Amino acid sequence: MAGGDAEVLDVAGHEVRITSPGKVFFPERGETKLDLARYYLAVAEPLMAAMGGRPVLLQRFPNGATGSSFFQKRVSPTKADPWLTTTRVSTPNGTVSDALVAVDLAHVLWAVNMGCLGFHVWPNTAADPGHADELRIDLDPSPGVTFPMIREAAAETKALLDSLGIASHPKTTGSRGIHVYVRLEPRWDGYQVRAAAVAAARELERRRPELVTAAWWKEERGSRVFIDFNQNAPHKTVFGAWSVRANPHAQVSAPFGWDELATIEPRELTLATVPTRVREQGDPWAAMAPQSLEPLLALSERDLAAGLMDAPWPPVYPKMPNEPPRVAPSRARKDTP
Structure with missing residues (x-):
């Protein structure tokens, strides 16, 4: 009207x-x-x-x-x-x-x-603010990273999660990356979900060190896909599924099926084209269901037992237990007598 x-x-x-x-x-x-x-x-x-x-x-x-x-x-x-x-x-x-x-x-x-x-x-519902019920693995394109590299990193992420018995669901970011989501049982807080994300990032780097990095400091990443584990830090929001980006192409952060990974083109998923996809193909995330985080938390516990410290947190967060110094490696070397 x-x-x-x-x-x-x-x-x-x-x-x-x-x-x-x-x-x-x-x-x-x-x-x-x-x-x-x-x-x-x-x-x-x-x-x-x-x-x-x-x-x-x-x-x-x-x-x-x-x-x-x-x-x-x-x-x-x-x-x-x-x-x-x-x-x-x-x-x-x-x-x-x-x-x-x-x-x-x-x-x-x-x-x-x-x-x-x-x-x-x-990453939580308003009805249950104490539990994060989504793990969000952000495959972030560093300078020099191509979208075929992002696709390859997404395939590696799926393979890792599959090996742990965890079903995952991808979406484009509406820009140059891919997000991989895991719906969780509402049993863990944001600190535990972030710990799981850190463990996943480190395991992916071990498996494909030439392709993937868990390095927080940009100077250490090179032309590799960065797994941005801090997107799972408590109180952190992520650009949502089906949302439209503020770019000239009106790109959508569009969920897709793993069987589309080799052919998905983010520039083609727009405000104008996505409704037709939904009408013809339905919701690629329709089968998303709550799962356990325990397999990834076991990887986190293994890393900590091996002597690994926590990964760095963003500067807006208070200093965390077992966190390394918040200083870039090159700066730390300069400050060392």
Whole structure:
């Protein structure tokens, strides 16, 4: 329903206003704010299966994908939208805020109207903040890394997890990388999930040291695929499945099947093409089910027993037990008398 300079969508029992629906959000393609809203309507079922009930961090682009942006951590319902659901979340330094919860598609479209193109999603549900129920293995392309190398690293990741009896599910990042997800039983906190991610990264580096690195310091990575284990640090959000990136191509962080790994092309997975994929192929993550983290935690315990220290944490986190010095190796050498 249109009214003035707004389109009113009846979604999940709520009327959501899309103001300035004709505002162009992707100038190179001509797609508008309303096109973005219709995209999320088209992928509603798999989108909500992936992030329904989770807190989300909003990155708002008031003037579209090519404009400036800012992160919005706090959301407050108003008289216009009293139905909005929020939950209390905290950052590593203890700052708390009320984050939007992706309860249903009405909440998603409310955020789209605020200029949110895609969603940075928490690894826990709002109903159970103490347990991270997703392991997210981020295959990060360092300079010089090609997408065929990312594909190869993803295959190695699958092989490792398969050998441990863990089913995994890939998605493109909406840029140049791949994320591999494992849905977990809600039994472990973010510290334990990160420990499992560190163990996976180190094991992958042992298996393919010429291709994969677990080195936190960029100067040590070379032209290898970095397994960014710190994407699993507590309170860390990751760009969500089915979310649209703020790039000229309107690329989607799109789940896909492992049988597509050799042929998947991130540039082809866009706001315009992904709804057709979903309509024709369904949800590639439909079989995702909760699993045990114990096999990876056993690898972590093995590494610690062998004398390995914890991997470095990002600088915004407090110093952790068994963590090595937070100084780049080249800097440490210069500081040594």
